[in-house]
Amino acid sequence: MKAHEKYEMYMMQYAEGTLSEAEERELFAYLEQHPELLSELEEWKELRVSPDTTIHFPDKNMLLKNPGAQRIPWVRISLAAAVLLLGILVFPKLFVNNDNGVKTSIVSQTTIQSTEKVQTTEPQLAQTEQTPEKPVIMPFQPQRAPSKVISVKHTQPDPVVVVSEESIPEIAEDIRPLRLPNFTLLDETPVMAKLEEPILPPQPAGMVMEAMIGEEEYEQETESKGLLKLLPIKQKKLANMETIHASLNERVEQVKENWKNTSWSIVIAQRELFTINF
Amino acid sequence: MDTFGYNACVQEWADALFRFACKCTGNREEAQDIVQNCFAILWEKRNQVTIEKAKAFLFQLAYRKSVDHFRRIQKVRTGEAFPDQVVADTMPSTDLKRILNQALDLLDEKDRALVLLRDYEGYNYEEIAQITGLSASQVKVYLFRARKVLKEYLVSVKSVL
Numbered sequence: 001m002k003a004h005e006k007y008e009m010y011m012m013q014y015a016e017g018t019l020s021e022a023e024e025r026e027l028f029a030y031l032e033q034h035p036e037l038l039s040e041l042e043e044w045k046e047l048r049v050s051p052d053t054t055i056h057f058p059d060k061n062m063l064l065k066n067p068g069a070q071r072i073p074w075v076r077i078s079l080a081a082a083v084l085l086l087g088i089l090v091f092p093k094l095f096v097n098n099d100n101g102v103k104t105s106i107v108s109q110t111t112i113q114s115t116e117k118v119q120t121t122e123p124q125l126a127q128t129e130q131t132p133e134k135p136v137i138m139p140f141q142p143q144r145a146p147s148k149v150i151s152v153k154h155t156q157p158d159p160v161v162v163v164s165e166e167s168i169p170e171i172a173e174d175i176r177p178l179r180l181p182n183f184t185l186l187d188e189t190p191v192m193a194k195l196e197e198p199i200l201p202p203q204p205a206g207m208v209m210e211a212m213i214g215e216e217e218y219e220q221e222t223e224s225k226g227l228l229k230l231l232p233i234k235q236k237k238l239a240n241m242e243t244i245h246a247s248l249n250e251r252v253e254q255v256k257e258n259w260k261n262t263s264w265s266i267v268i269a270q271r272e273l274f275t276i277n278f
Numbered sequence: 279m280d281t282f283g284y285n286a287c288v289q290e291w292a293d294a295l296f297r298f299a300c301k302c303t304g305n306r307e308e309a310q311d312i313v314q315n316c317f318a319i320l321w322e323k324r325n326q327v328t329i330e331k332a333k334a335f336l337f338q339l340a341y342r343k344s345v346d347h348f349r350r351i352q353k354v355r356t357g358e359a360f361p362d363q364v365v366a367d368t369m370p371s372t373d374l375k376r377i378l379n380q381a382l383d384l385l386d387e388k389d390r391a392l393v394l395l396r397d398y399e400g401y402n403y404e405e406i407a408q409i410t411g412l413s414a415s416q417v418k419v420y421l422f423r424a425r426k427v428l429k430e431y432l433v434s435v436k437s438v439l
Contacts, residue, residue, distance in 0.1 A: 012425050013418075016396070018403070047428050049378050049397040057296040058310065063288045063317045067281040 003030075007037070015044040080274065087266060283329040284321055291333055292317070295340050298394050301382060302344035303351075312343045337399065338409045341391050348387035374432075381431040389424035396421060 010027040013019040019027065031037055057063075264276045279287075292313060299309035316339040320327060327335050382390050388410070395401045395409060403414040403421075410417070 008426070009418075009422050012422050016421075043429055043433065044425070046374060046432065047378065047425050049382060049393055049428075050375060051294070051297050051398045052379075055293070055297050055300060057292040057313055060288060060292050063292060063314065064285050065281050065321065067285075 007031075008040075011037075011041050011044045012047075014041070015047065083266065083273065084276075279324045279327055279329050279332065281324075283332075284324050287320065287329065287332045287336070288317060291336055294399065295336055298337065298391075298398060299340050299344055301379075301394055301398075302340070302387065302391055303347050304383065305347075308347055312340055312347070315343060316340050333399075334405065334409055337395065337401075341395070341409055344391060345387045377432060377435050378428060381428045384427055384431060385424050389420055389427070392417060392421050393424050393428070 007027060007030050010019060010023055010030075014024060014027060031041065262277075266273045266275075295316060296309055296313050299312040300306060303309050303312065316336050319339055320332060320336060323335075382393065385393065391410065392406060395406050401409065403417045406412070406417045407414045412420070
């Protein structure tokens with residue numbers, strides 16, 4: 001590069017403000033020797049192009065996006081919901097603690113049957129390890145359990161409804177079926193269902209078939225009482241039904257109470273996916 | 279970058295990008311298309327582009343599209359003089375700003391873009407190098423070459439006046 005070209009470059013950089021101090025000293029030393037170049041330096045300073053600020057993009061709103069139109073991650077939401085639903089449907093016994101006491105358990109979903117086996121053969125071990133603070137770790141816990149559900153109880157248990165153990169079959173406590181108090185029918189006669197009979201079209205006078213129940217008192221009852229009385233169940237049987245209904249309600253309340261303050265952790269391949277707190 | 283960040287970029291940089299594209303292409307409609315395309319790409323890649331890098335990303339896109347447009351048009355106009363260039367030669371203006379804007383049309387697409395990025399947006403040599411894909415020393419040399427053309431044009435206009 002010739003000397004003049006070099007100092008032209010320096011002059012441009014000086015006009016742009018990018019010249020270093022050493023280069024600047026060198027430039028002005030050269031300009032002292034060549035004062036005719038000072039006017040050229042002024043010309044370099046004039047070469048800054050400024051934008052025309054009157055030019056605007058015509059339709060800026062066309063470029064803007066609606067913040068509410070962001071994509072909802074439906075795939076992730078549906079996947080999580082599917083996993084949860086699958087867990088509840090396929091392994092409902094893992095989620096519902098049928099023993100009314102405080103039960104902390106770690107159960108492998110792949111070994112439900114072996115859980116039953118161990119609990120039946122070693123009942124003492126299972127009982128001694130049932131504490132609210134510590135989770136029960138089964139001795140047969142498989143080495144490579146791919147997934148597990150952890151249910152942790154945080155509060156004290158509700159009073160346990162004691163039912164005679166004779167009527168309960170020997171199965172694992174975690175999957176013990178619903179217990180109902182024993183009751184007996186007040187009337188030994190079988191329940192008669194009117195709706196089991198075919199409903200025939202109206203027949204001419206004289207050919208009307210008599211109802212299977214046939215008693216006048218039943219017709220009087222249906223006329224005088226509500227819809228419940230339309231059911232072909234004798235009043236005497238209703239007492240038993242109410243007993244069943246009351247016991248079911250009680251059981252549902254117990255299950256609800258057990259679910260309160262309980263957290264479920266879904267763990268697959270030793271990774272906790274999510275925790276549900278009730 | 280979320281939607282709000284993207285919208286902030288539109289508000290902040292759409293006009294500057296449009297001016298840059300207008301000056302690079304010399305065509306308002308083409309510049310509008312370029313700006314729309316640039317923001318469409320930014321929206322598609324908003325998860326990979328941070329708001330701090332959005333401006334450089336937009337100008338990089340606009341630079342490439344402007345250069346492509348310029349080359350495409352140049353093929354069509356082979357052997358023809360640009361109308362703007364004719365205007366610049368025959369209608370010298372006393373307004374320095376206008377003269378320089380006319381002189382910009384004498385530059386090729388790359389040199390013009392370098393001058394615009396430097397003067398319009400205030401990018402330094404390294405930033406211009408990132409946008410254009412050149413090295414910083416190349417940017418300095420190309421800028422010097424472009425400024426020299428502008429200076430010669432300015433001197434010639436002044437001598438006529």
